[in-house]
Amino acid sequence: MLKKSVNLIYRDKDHANRAITLLEKANYEVIDWRLHEVALDRHFTGCSFIMADCLKDLTVEELSHHFKSFALIVSGQEISSTDVKKACSIPNFLNFVDIDGNQLFLEKAFDNLYNLSCVLMIEDKIDSALEVADSELTRVKRLYEKFVPMRTDSYKGIDILSKFAAGESTGGEFFDFFESERKVIVFMSKSNSYLLSSSILMQMEFLKDKTNFSAEVLSDVLKELFNEFAQAQSSSRKNLRLDVCAFCIDRVSLDVEGFIFGDYDCISKEGRSLFSSNNYEFSSTFLEAAKFQSKLERSGHYIILSPGVFANTGSEVEGRDVRSFVNEKFEQNDARSIINELFFQMKRNRKSSFLEFDATVMSLEVGGNVIVQV
Known part of the structure; x- marks a missing residue:
């Protein structure tokens, strides 16, 4: 079976190893990135998972600009209400995933988030295509108004x-x-x-x-x-x-x-x-x-x-x-x-x-x- 690729952003590799193992077990190819690499002018397409402890060091602008869509992985730590509000205020935020929760539902949660990210990518591609079509439609509108x-x-x-x-x-x-x-x-x-x-x-x-x-x-x-x-x-x-x-x-x-x-x-x-x-x-x-x-x-x-x-x-x-x-x-x-x-x-x-x-x-x-x- 062809593996699906996802990005994983982490601060501490040891802390992220369990998330990597679970994603690979669910048949995902994990492309891992250290947190400091996000600060570069890099754009993450597709589905991205971010370890929740990275959230405090990423601004709303960085999360909006660098990620097409992302979910936050929670593992053994609590998230402050401030960070929850911060994540939920960003349109491309998908959801939280607790990898310490019921393992029976974890693979399904990964799949749902991955599929949702694919839908958002397709919608963006459609929007891009429609922008091109818009210029043509503008030309047609002008001709229509002129001749009719x-x-x-x-x-x-x-x-x-x-x-x-x-x-x-x-x-x-x-x-x-x-x-x-x-x-x-x-x-x-x-x-x-x-x-x-x-x-x-x-x-x-x-x-x-x-x-x-x-x-x-x-x-x-x-x-x-x-x-x-x-x-x-x-x-x-x-x-x-x-x-x-x-x-x-x-x-x-x-x-x-x-x-x-x-x-x-x-x-x-x-x-x-x-x-x-x-x-x-x-x-x-x-x-x-x-x-x-x-x-x-x-x-x-x-x-x-x-x-x-x-x-x-x-x-x-x-x-x-x-x-x-x-x-x-x-x-x-x-x-x-x-x-x-x-x-x-x-x-x-x-x-x-x-x-x-x-x-x-x-x-x-x-x-x-x-x-x-x-």
């Missing part, structure tokens, strides 16, 4: 005008529309992870293949995303966030039903909003609470704001709440003017050609001559 400044979609009496602007933050916003014979789905999302973004795009592909749309179809899509979100969060060291606005419009009855998770807001010229933002956690626990039902009005005009609009403006434009600002603009402006004004406000103080966060504004207008089923 305003998108127009028409669905038999319902006109949707939408505009997207790229941001510099990780993840981003995506939206698309899906049409069947009678219904139209509007699907919008915002995440702070490229892995989540790829999951969202896969679910959008699933919607493209559907021929019948309903709230139940959207519920199935969200359930898949709940699972993928939970899996991504369990292996990530940062707090992930996913906001979703997904609803189905019945063009015959003008009924609307769907789900809102996060900072999506709808403002109506007539004063009757379809939905409003919420703070529901993206989880199946809140699926029913996030569900809404509403109805479009003939000749109705609605503006939908994505989370990026609120993030880029701090929820205020010219000293007024964004929603109030849009309401006032309804009185003397058409949809295109309102959308362009919002993007002007978001970009006016930016030195970069990008916003800080991706943002989407959407106008939904219902024709005055639409025949509505009674």
Whole structure:
């Protein structure tokens, strides 16, 4: 069987011999280092075990900088509460291992820590790959914004005008529309992870293949995303966030039903909003609470704001709440003017050609001559 390599940092070799013996017995190849070698500009990749008596001579900065991940081996000595707090404050700290404890579980403890360190290494490699992809995505975003400044979609009496602007933050916003014979789905999302973004795009592909749309179809899509979100969060060291606005419009009855998770807001010229933002956690626990039902009005005009609009403006434009600002603009402006004004406000103080966060504004207008089923 191929041996797995681990680093062992010690002060006293005699004190470390037992730890070395136990690791070798568990089929690990031990690369041992004296404590003073850590002070050199050396970077320890993979899984590292540090004898606990070394902790007092290593600073938080050294532990963070020199080790990809590490665990502390306790053997015959107590650790002060100060040292425990110190270790636990470092993101790449894995756990404590008491080699004087039950030997039956010791090998399993070594394996668990080694496997966890491998997961962290893979995550770092993915992050590095995504940084490379980020520069390419930035280029694509710039081209998209340049060549598709305003998108127009028409669905038999319902006109949707939408505009997207790229941001510099990780993840981003995506939206698309899906049409069947009678219904139209509007699907919008915002995440702070490229892995989540790829999951969202896969679910959008699933919607493209559907021929019948309903709230139940959207519920199935969200359930898949709940699972993928939970899996991504369990292996990530940062707090992930996913906001979703997904609803189905019945063009015959003008009924609307769907789900809102996060900072999506709808403002109506007539004063009757379809939905409003919420703070529901993206989880199946809140699926029913996030569900809404509403109805479009003939000749109705609605503006939908994505989370990026609120993030880029701090929820205020010219000293007024964004929603109030849009309401006032309804009185003397058409949809295109309102959308362009919002993007002007978001970009006016930016030195970069990008916003800080991706943002989407959407106008939904219902024709005055639409025949509505009674």
